[in-house]
Every structure is written in C-alpha cells, then in structure tokens.
Amino acid sequence: MQVNTGLRSVLGHPAIYDFFQTLMGSDRIRRELVTDYVRPVEGMRLLDIGCGTARILDYLPPLIYHGFDLSQEYIDEALLRYSGRGTFRCAMVEEATLQGEPSYDLVLAVGVLHHLDDESVSQLLVLAKSSLKDGGRLVTIDPCFDKDQNPIARFLVGKDRGQNVRTAVQYRELGCNTFEQVAGEAKHRSWIPYTHWIMECTR
Numbered sequence: 001m002q003v004n005t006g007l008r009s010v011l012g013h014p015a016i017y018d019f020f021q022t023l024m025g026s027d028r029i030r031r032e033l034v035t036d037y038v039r040p041v042e043g044m045r046l047l048d049i050g051c052g053t054a055r056i057l058d059y060l061p062p063l064i065y066h067g068f069d070l071s072q073e074y075i076d077e078a079l080l081r082y083s084g085r086g087t088f089r090c091a092m093v094e095e096a097t098l099q100g101e102p103s104y105d106l107v108l109a110v111g112v113l114h115h116l117d118d119e120s121v122s123q124l125l126v127l128a129k130s131s132l133k134d135g136g137r138l139v140t141i142d143p144c145f146d147k148d149q150n151p152i153a154r155f156l157v158g159k160d161r162g163q164n165v166r167t168a169v170q171y172r173e174l175g176c177n178t179f180e181q182v183a184g185e186a187k188h189r190s191w192i193p194y195t196h197w198i199m200e201c202t203r
C-alpha cells in the first residue's frame, strides 16, 4: 500500500521517480547494494520483485534478469531503456507467474517491503524462498526507523509513500519467520540524512 496524493503523486512518473532517486543518492546506494550484498556472478539468474524502472541493471554484469512491477509506466520505461537485458512484466509476482521458471540464484526486492503489510510481506518471503535454489539469497532494502537516527532522517523516512516502514527489529522478525539464515544492518546515510535496513536471507 502506498500514498499517492500531493507531491508524492508525481513520483508515479518514471522520469520524476528516477530524478528523485538520484537526488536521494541512489547511485551510491545501488553501487553499494550490488557490491556488498548482491555480489553478482556473470550468468546468474536474478528475479527482481518490484523492479520499478529496473535501474539496478546499470550496476549489474550480464546475467539472466526477470523484473516484475505493478506499475505499467515503470515497466514501459524499463522496456525502452533495457530492451535485450532481461524480461520485464507488469504483474504482481505470484506463484502462478513464476510457474515453469527454473530456480533463481538471487531474488531482489528493492524498496518493496515497506509498501506491504505483514501478511503480504510473509507471502513475498515464502514466494522468494520457494523460487530460490538451495544456497540462493533474497536481498531487500527499505527505509527504516531507528532510535539512533538523525531527526531529519526520521522525518524523511516517515514521509515515504510506503505505509509500512518498520524498525530493524520488525523487518528482521519478518525475515526470520520464513528463512533460517537472516543477516541485516541499518545503514545511516549522511548526504541527505536517511536510514535503510538491508537484509540478506539465505535459503
């Protein structure tokens, strides 16, 4: 669930969304996410749930990429920009949409969990686990509330379109309900104060 009124409504436009992300330091964040958490290997199979405009592809080597997003506008932009780099579908990822697909080495959910209520997160986690190879990983990143965070970060995190921003403890607990092996950390950003929870769940 997300708020789409006022200023936040314009974020539905792919170009404005990408510009806003860049302003918030997305280049450095994506680079860090890929290097430290995705750790891509050429040719690996990657499922990107809530891929948006698929900008993560700018940071990845050649691999087998399948992106899904609920927004047709974001998917159209991904198709324009990254044609030939993967498949892009406007759909909510469900068991049915993945049927017949071989398992994945990595499932990504970048900025997705905080849009979903606990039950939907649990469904996403179960789906991610069932579509991973043994030893495969789910990597997530979301805004996060933290008692040590800068008040500006707390304010900005609270203004997110997602209506389910959680604390690190809450995100971790959800991860642990489905995966036995869960690692994560709260990252405090300083360019524009902000806090992210990054989680790595291994099957």
Ligand SMILES: C[S@@+](CC[C@H](N)C(=O)[O-])C[C@H]1O[C@@H](n2cnc3c(N)ncnc32)[C@H](O)[C@@H]1O
Pocket (backbone or CB within 6 Å): 021, 049, 050, 051, 052, 053, 054, 055, 068, 069, 070, 071, 074, 091, 092, 093, 109, 110, 111, 112, 115
């Ligand atoms: C904050 S955006 C992040 C987009 C992209 N991952 C990125 O890093 O730029 C969250 C995205 O998740 C998508 N989304 C939310 N719930 C979803 C669901 N159940 N299935 C697929 N996409 C979903 C939204 O349409 C939105 O594009």
